[in-house]
Amino acid sequence: MTSFKTSVPTYFQATIGTLFCFVHTASDVHAQVAARPARVINYSAENFDRLCFRNMVATAARAKANRMLQAKTAMTDSSINLNTEQREKLLLAGEIDIQRFFAAFEQLKSQWKFGSIPQAVFSAQFPKMRTAALPLMERYQKGLHGEGSLYHKSKLMILNPSEFKATEAFTLKRKRTLYRNLIRATVASLESRLPLTMEQREEMIKTIIENTDPMDAHDYNEPMLFATLQKLREVESKLQPLFSEEEWPVVQQFIALAGLQKR
Known part of the structure; x- marks a missing residue:
């Protein structure tokens, strides 16, 4: 009968080798996890536009503001027949209101980072972004040529x-x-x-x-x-x-x- 005997030194060598392999493998796993890239969010400047203007980009929102200005002036014209000078003054005042609003919008927009943003950074940035944009969002939805606007003030001055x-x-x-x-x-x-x-x-x-x-x-x-x-x-x-x-x-x-x- 053949017998197999394992010496103590050989046993410890095998055990130590196994432990070394386990530690080495675990280290590789941790290294892989550490090397895994952080999740990023692709948030463009256009996404910010759509947040502020109910799914419109800024150029479309500005075009809409111009249409509303023309419509508002046409309604005033229909009621009292504005002369050419009055109409031009109202349109100019309304255009200045639009320019001021979108200048403020672009200034706010320039404060934020767009593109590929780490998720942690985006999660911290987005609530601040929306809160800062809220006053402009509400102002746009109420109309840029209402009470308090240069258009409204000009109308009070131009008309008796x-x-x-x-x-x-x-x-x-x-x-x-x-x-x-x-x-x-x-x-x-x-x-x-x-x-x-x-x-x-x-x-x-x-x-x-x-x-x-x-x-x-x-x-x-x-x-x-x-x-x-x-x-x-x-x-x-x-x-x-x-x-x-x-x-x-x-x-x-x-x-x-x-x-x-x-x-």
């Missing part, structure tokens, strides 16, 4: 009191007409989901219009549905009695679409 009053009355009347038409269109959109009786339709329109304020002109640049769903939310409790228990969940789902709006 009766002319200014006439333009305000004309604007309010047009705003109410547009608002009523938009409410009717939104209720018609609901009818694609839930057939309404004539009484339900008219009562719904009446309830919304009598219990909400017309939106400003800039709001009409949003998709039609989103433009008024927030208004329906404001009077949700007043609308509920107009519908049966089976109908109301459909109306609620329709109103809930407001949450899909991009900010």
Whole structure:
């Protein structure tokens, strides 16, 4: 019978070799983990534009501001027939408002790092970025030529009191007409989901219009549905009695679409 004997020195040599291999392998694993590149976020200047201007780049947002300026001046012209000098002064003042706003926007934008950013850096930067941009975001959404703007101040100086009053009355009347038409269109959109009786339709329109304020002109640049769903939310409790228990969940789902709006 053949016997195999392992000497003590040989046993320890094998054990030490095994431990050495284990330590060496573990060191390699740690080295691989350490060498793994940190995750990066690709956040471009265009992404920042879209954050501030509801999914528009800055050039498109500026073009929209110019269109709103032209439309606002045309509305004033329709109410009192501006002469050439008055029209030019208003347009110039409005253009200065736009230039000032976008200069402030570009200055803010220049403070942030864009491109491939380590995730940890981006996670720390993004909340600060959004907070800093919020005042400009709100200002843009309210319109650049409202009260406090150079355009508004110039309008007060250019027009006499009766002319200014006439333009305000004309604007309010047009705003109410547009608002009523938009409410009717939104209720018609609901009818694609839930057939309404004539009484339900008219009562719904009446309830919304009598219990909400017309939106400003800039709001009409949003998709039609989103433009008024927030208004329906404001009077949700007043609308509920107009519908049966089976109908109301459909109306609620329709109103809930407001949450899909991009900010």
